[in-house]
Amino acid sequence: MRVLRYWSVSRAGAMQRVYQALERLLIQIDPLLRKIGYQRLEAPFAAVERLLKGWFFDCRMCGHCVLQSTGMSCPMNCPKQLRNGPCGGVRADGSCELDPAMRCVWVEAVRGAAHMPGGERIQVIQAPLDHSLAGRSAWLRELRLRTAA
Amino acid sequence: MADRLLLRHHRLSALGQAEDFDDEPINPGDPLPILPGHHSAGRLERLLRAGVFAITAELSPPDSARAEDVYARARIFNGYVDGINATDGSGANCHMSSVGVCALLTRLGYAPVMQISCRDRNRIAIQGDVLGAAAMGVNNLLCLTGDGVAVGDHPAAKPVFDLDSVALLGIVRAMREQARFESGRALTTPPKVFLGSAANPFAPPLDFQVARLAKKAQAGAEFVQTQYCFDVPRLKRFMQQACDAGLDERLFTLVGIGPLASARAAEWMRTHVPGVHIPDAVIDRLRRARGKGAAKAEGKRICIDILERVREMPGVSGVHFMAYRQEEAVAEIIDRSRALDGRIPWYPGRDRRSGPAPNVESPTELQQEVLA
DSSP states (O other), rough: HHHHHHHHHHHHHHHHHHHHHHHHHHHHHHHHHHHOHHHHHHHHHHHHHHHHHHHHOOOOOSSSGGGGGGGTOOOSSSOOOSSSOOTTTTTSSBBBBSSSBBBBBHHHHHHHHHHHTTGGGGGSSOOOOOOTTTTSSSSHHHHHHHHOO | OOOOOHHHHHHEEEEEEEEEEEETSSTTTTTOOTTTTOOOOOHHHHHTTTTOOOOEEOOOOOOSSSHHHHHHHTOOOOTTTTTEEOOOGGOOOOSOOOHHHHHHHHHEEEEHHHHHHHHOHHHHHHOOOOHHHHTTTTOOOEEEEEOGGGGGTTSSSSSOSSSOOHHHHHHHHHHHOOOOTTSBBBBBSSSOOOOEEEOOSSSSSSGGGGHHHHHHHTTOOSEEEEEEEHHHHHHHHHHHHHTTGGGTTTEEEEEEOOOOOHHHHHHHHHHTTTTTTOOOOHHHHHEEEETTTTHHHHHHHHHHHHHHHHHSTTTEEEEOOOOOOOOOHHHHHHHHTTTTEEOOOTTTTTTTSSSSOTTTTTTEEEEEHHHH
């Protein structure tokens, strides 16, 4: 839902704090999660993410979430799925060249990043998307990467 | 960032001077030796690094399977441009591919800038094309995201967008410098290419455009060609910000320019071509020109005005002509603005009389036909 997506960007700061809290919680209960087994948790995690992130961010389940680097504006909603900034076709009013009824995902991203802690992460280059992750839980993947070290 | 100026000039004709490098190859059009700190064997990189105001132009690819259609369009620019952009389905319209156009152009020694769009091919196809292009003698690549399929003539096509322009730059740079594919698999000979991308200083989010340019520089862009510039003050602000961020030290900027045919054409362009910004003042100026051919002449004058103002702008290294259906106007605009400063960029056959003779043993039939 676009209205809710725009709302989430307006609350990028609050969203970021929720994310950070969630991150701390997951890291804390990681030993338990490992005992249950990531593999077994994959489906329920993905289902929860699909629901929650779908609701707030129009998440497309790319499996490699970069919301915190894009001002809480999901780049998978860009018709070109650009992860490193806007294309050159953004209309003068800030709407998408391909869908004039939609605000450019990256105009939104810049807006969100401006009022969220760590917003400068929008400057960091994102690697090309690994399409084999589609449909999988991005949170578990992140957790696995964080706790592996 | 002017380099050692390895340029010599010799009088070619009454028209002007041909530029020559100290290490010109025996066969004109053959790759030049790659200088230390340079990435490619091409003339465009040489000129830009030597601090020469460079000119490139876009060739509109034919909707045909005839080589001569490409050569005829390239010849229009003979003696006027330092690089010819081969577009890759621009505007999401189907035409001869950029790889095909480059294959034809490099046969004659032209210096194409091969555009690669991420719209139609995934990373497997694109990396393969990069190797093929470099092997054919393409020295310059322009990494683009590409227009969405919805704006073109095949709106039912599947948009690929496996990569974006920044990711593509990173991948090609890794191919060049680390001699490996994105997968990590090794290349035996890396592609020696000069890497470019696009910039649009005129589209929102305006304040982010310089950050975007910085990302491109960081990812590997050594030059950028901008979207059409009709708003010089806006470009000036952008260039100022780019220079403040030190980006003029990291990449060369060629400003996109082109003549407008009429007020109507300008109106159409700003509503239909994504990312083109034309201020009302420019359209009013075209509208005021009455009489047969007056608007067209005014369009050229506007283009010359912009070229002259852009040329003086700090951080600008050249211009890139996009003169769709007005390609023949490019020579006139360059002549009248004296943007080449009397030099004659290399083209097949330029040095036939005064320079080193082409190797008579090797030219293909095609070369003979064109050089004749």
